[in-house]
Amino acid sequence: MRLIEKPEEMRAWSTAERLENRRIALVPTMGFLHEGHLSLVREARRKGGRTVVSIFANPKQFGPTEDFSSYPRDFDRDWGLLQKENIDVLYHPSESDVYPSGYQTYVTVEELTRPLCGTYRPGHFRGVATVVVKLFNVVQPHVAVFGLKDYQQVQVIRRMVADLNLDIDIVACPTVREEDGLAMSSRNAYLSAEERQAALCLRRALLTAQELVRRGENSAERIREAVVREISREPLARLEYAEICDPDDLSPAPKVDGAALVGLCVWVGKTRLIDNILLV
Ligand code: AMP
Numbered sequence: 001m002r003l004i005e006k007p008e009e010m011r012a013w014s015t016a017e018r019l020e021n022r023r024i025a026l027v028p029t030m031g032f033l034h035e036g037h038l039s040l041v042r043e044a045r046r047k048g049g050r051t052v053v054s055i056f057a058n059p060k061q062f063g064p065t066e067d068f069s070s071y072p073r074d075f076d077r078d079w080g081l082l083q084k085e086n087i088d089v090l091y092h093p094s095e096s097d098v099y100p101s102g103y104q105t106y107v108t109v110e111e112l113t114r115p116l117c118g119t120y121r122p123g124h125f126r127g128v129a130t131v132v133v134k135l136f137n138v139v140q141p142h143v144a145v146f147g148l149k150d151y152q153q154v155q156v157i158r159r160m161v162a163d164l165n166l167d168i169d170i171v172a173c174p175t176v177r178e179e180d181g182l183a184m185s186s187r188n189a190y191l192s193a194e195e196r197q198a199a200l201c202l203r204r205a206l207l208t209a210q211e212l213v214r215r216g217e218n219s220a221e222r223i224r225e226a227v228v229r230e231i232s233r234e235p236l237a238r239l240e241y242a243e244i245c246d247p248d249d250l251s252p253a254p255k256v257d258g259a260a261l262v263g264l265c266v267w268v269g270k271t272r273l274i275d276n277i278l279l280v
Contacts (some may be wrong), residue, residue: 001082001083001087001088001089001090002088002089002090002208003079003090003092004089004090004091004092005083005091005093005094005097006093006097006136007093007097007098010052010089010091010093010138010139011138011139011140013089014052014138014139015140015241018140019049019266022049022050022144023047023048023049023050023142023143024042024050024052024088024139024140024141025045025047025049025050025051025052025141025142025143025145026044026052026054026135026136026141026143026144026145026146027040027041027044027051027052027053027054027144027145028054028056028131028132028135028146029054029055029056029126030055030056030057030058030071030186031055031056031072031073031074031075031078031186032054032071032072032073032074032077032078032158032186032189033078033081033082033186034076034176034184034186034188035073035076035176035184035257036147036149036175036176036184036185037146037147037155037186038081038085039173039174039176040145040146040147040173041053041085041087041145042085043145043171043173044087044143044171045085045086045087046254047055047143049142050083050088050089050131051086051087051088052088052089052090052091052104052139052141053082053087053090053091054090054091054093054135054139054211054224055075055078055090055091056091056092056093056094056098056131056135057071058081058098058127058128058131059071059095059099059127059261060099060106060123060126060127060130060131061123061124061125061126061127061128061131062124062127062135063121063122063124064164064167066121066188066227067187068174070190072186072189072190073186075092078090079168088170089212090229091135091138091139092203093138093276095229096115098131098134102124102138106126106127106130106166107126107128107129107133107160107164108129108209109125109159109160109163111249112125112152112155112159112249113125113126113152113156114118114133115152115243115245115250115251115252115263116152116241116243116245116250116263116265117152117263117265117274118152119241120240120241120265121261123150123207123271125153125156127156128153128156129156129160130274131242132157132160133160133164133193135221136166136168141167141168142158142167143168143170143171144157144168144169144170144171145171145172145173145174146171146172146173146219147172147174147175147176148172148173148174148175148276148278149175149176149183149184149185149261149274149275149276150274151261151276151278152250152263154170155248155250156173157170158170159278160217175275177262180200180203181200181203181204181207182196182199182200182202182203183273183274183275183280185273187271187272187273188271188273190269190270190271191268191271192269193271194236195236195268195269195271197249198234198235198236198268198269198273199266199268199273200238201230201231201234201237201266202231202264202273202275203275204230204267204279205226205228205230205231205242205264206227206275206276207260207277208226208227208230209223209226209227209262209277209279210275210277210279212226213256213260217256218255218256218257219254219255219256220244220252220253220255220256220260221255222241222254223244223252223262224244226241227242227262227264228242231264231266234268236268237266237267237268238266238267238268239266239267240266240267240272241263241264241265242262242263242264242265243262243263243264244256244258244260244261244262245261246260246261246265247259247260247261247278250263256279259278259280260277260278260279261277261278262276262277262279264276
């Protein structure tokens with residue numbers, strides 16, 4: 001596994017691989033890797049060709065009061081985990097190489113970034129879209145792999161790729177969970193033992209929604225009420241949003257008759273957790 005830190009070196013490596021007709025798969029991450037990230041790496045490896053994993057905690061996707069400075073980091077541990085996965089390159093650029101002084105160009109995806117997390121994290125998806133397109137330009141992948149844990153992010157990136165005519169296949173992988181159902185997340189490291197238990201209310205609420213639909217309920221309002229009730233039973237949890245929406249354009253769905261997405265965001269103590277379920 002080769003460590004590349006400089007964008008010019010990354011680009012030169014990818015250009016040489018492309019000249020040899022090798023396909024490149026990219027997995028963008030912010031580090032502090034867990035099995036969710038590693039499932040994406042394995043999917044990228046299955047594509048054949050070369051695998052690049054990027055680690056870059058992107059300051060532009062954090063709001064001024066958010067957790068950028070405390071976001072968990074452990075480069076040595078990440079390095080060890082990736083070495084076992086047999087990837088080709090770990091791309092780890094510095095903040096000043098990604099955003100040199102004077103930087104002022106951003107990518108904005110419009111409607112898709114308004115609901116769900118977009119409402120509560122203004123500028124977040126602008127930061128995500130910007131860093132992802134910059135990674136795409138430097139790494140020049142044929143395929144990029146993302147996780148459905150961040151469902152809205154996947155939709156935003158798919159839209160951006162289509163709108164900007166980028167020739168990159170976007171692959172979305174299912175959410176990897178702990179045995180008790182909690183979606184894996186680097187931010188789970190913030191939870192105390194008591195909060196870790198409380199965090200199970202997200203999965204419980206989403207499964208309640210699924211069960212209601214299985215039993216024939218199709219009113220989004222009633223399904224949403226059940227999700228909200230489940231979260232309100234947990235004293236350490238505070239709901240940020242629970243939305244039932246169209247899985248493609250993320251617009252509110254009044255009825256669940258075709259596929260629908262339940263997007264959920266809950267604060268447990270000082271930790272913001274998101275999860276979702278696709279009802280089909
Ligand atoms: P992050 O490091 O949080 O920016 O995540 C990097 C990538 O890993 C994103 O595409 C996430 O959607 C994905 N990811 C994060 N957690 C999970 C999970 N539990 N299961 C599957 N993919 C995940």
